[in-house]
Amino acid sequence: MTTFARTTGGDALVALARRAEAVAIPLGALLVGLAVFGLFLLTQGKSPVAFFGYVWQAGFGSAFSWQNTLSRTAPLLFAALCVALPARLGLVVIGGEGAIVLGGVAVGALGVALAGTSPVLALPLMAAAGIAVGAVWIGAVGALRYYRGVNETIASLLMAYIAIALMNHLVEGPLRDPASLNKPSTAPLVDALRVGPLPGMEVHWGLPVGILCCILAWVLIDRTTWGFAARIAGGNVRAAQVQGLPVGRLILGFTALGGSFAGLAGFFEVTAVQGSANASLASGYGYTGILIAFLARHNPLAIIPVAILLAGFEASSGLVQRRMDLPDATVLVLQGFVFIAILLSDTLYGRLKIFTPERWGRG
DSSP: OOTGGGSHHHHHHHHHHHHHHHHHHHHHHHHHHHHHHHHHHHHTTOOHHHHHHHHHHHHTSSHHHHHHHHHHHHHHHHHHHHHHHHHTTTOOOOOHHHHHHHHHHHHHHHHHHTTTSOHHHHHHHHHHHHHHHHHHHHHHHHHHHHHHOOOHHHHHHHHHHHHHHHHHHHHHTTTOOTTOOSSOBOOOOOGGGSOOBOTTSSOBTHHHHHHHHHHHHHHHHHHSHHHHHHHHHHHOHHHHHHTTOOHHHHHHHHHHHHHHHHHHHHHHIIIIIISSOBGGGOSSHHHHHHHHHHHTTTOHHHHHHHHHHHHHHHHTHHHHHHHHOOOTTHHHHHHHHHHHHHHHHGGGTTTOGGGOGGGTTOO
């Protein structure tokens, strides 16, 4: 490192360069993904300018658009946390969708049983049920990884398919409301057990709760000994074991905590959006959460703006479909291009001279 880098001003510049890398590379990957998607639209005879104009109009262009976007943000916050927390241990858990749907089923079934009970008691119990089911489901992935050496990525993905199949079985069979003819579901929740919108908005309380959870997750990871131990174990598991860190408990704890956030998403989807447990619980929030977590570099605070951005993309799918005669899945194609760009950008960390102070003095 040069003499300049060792001066007071140089130290500040070094710190800025290292922090800027974590922002610049994901942002660059996002822009590359958007540009490649624009080229894809050109091959389909569609205008990228018109597409992104409609995305802005439907997702962020008015107060109504913002409310539509923010209403979709809450489950994405929880789903991204389900990925980000285990990732601090080097675990790639992509099965949050399963915890969301099973948490929602547990909430819907318990809500029917608690009809007539005071909301002060019933709502916390329903939230606890969703959290517990999500924690057990994703915690099982951590247990398989630690005790049996099963790859957590494959295990969580397969368990998500199992969870969706189990949800379909329950809402179409034992838990089905006989009155739900066209769309099988559990019996609708009574109004007293529904979570209402924020005052003056059409956005439910899941949004501020999700933001609060992101803040608490950041505090856990960056400001506690458990978070420090998780980062050490994520860097080198063998070294963490040699140092006596409880790697097993960390894996089980962080996967279960991530799953509990996904289960909480199921709680809000049932009590604030759907009103019952049905097939709409499997709406893909868990998979979008993967992209958000990777784009945010598994930083819980960065998850908040990234989730809002991706929610705006999803909110625009209907308008894009109507105005540009594109399939509703076009936004999923966009997410796919961005995700590939994010994965490829991982090879750039530590290689760009501008962000690597150790290389500034070299020719």
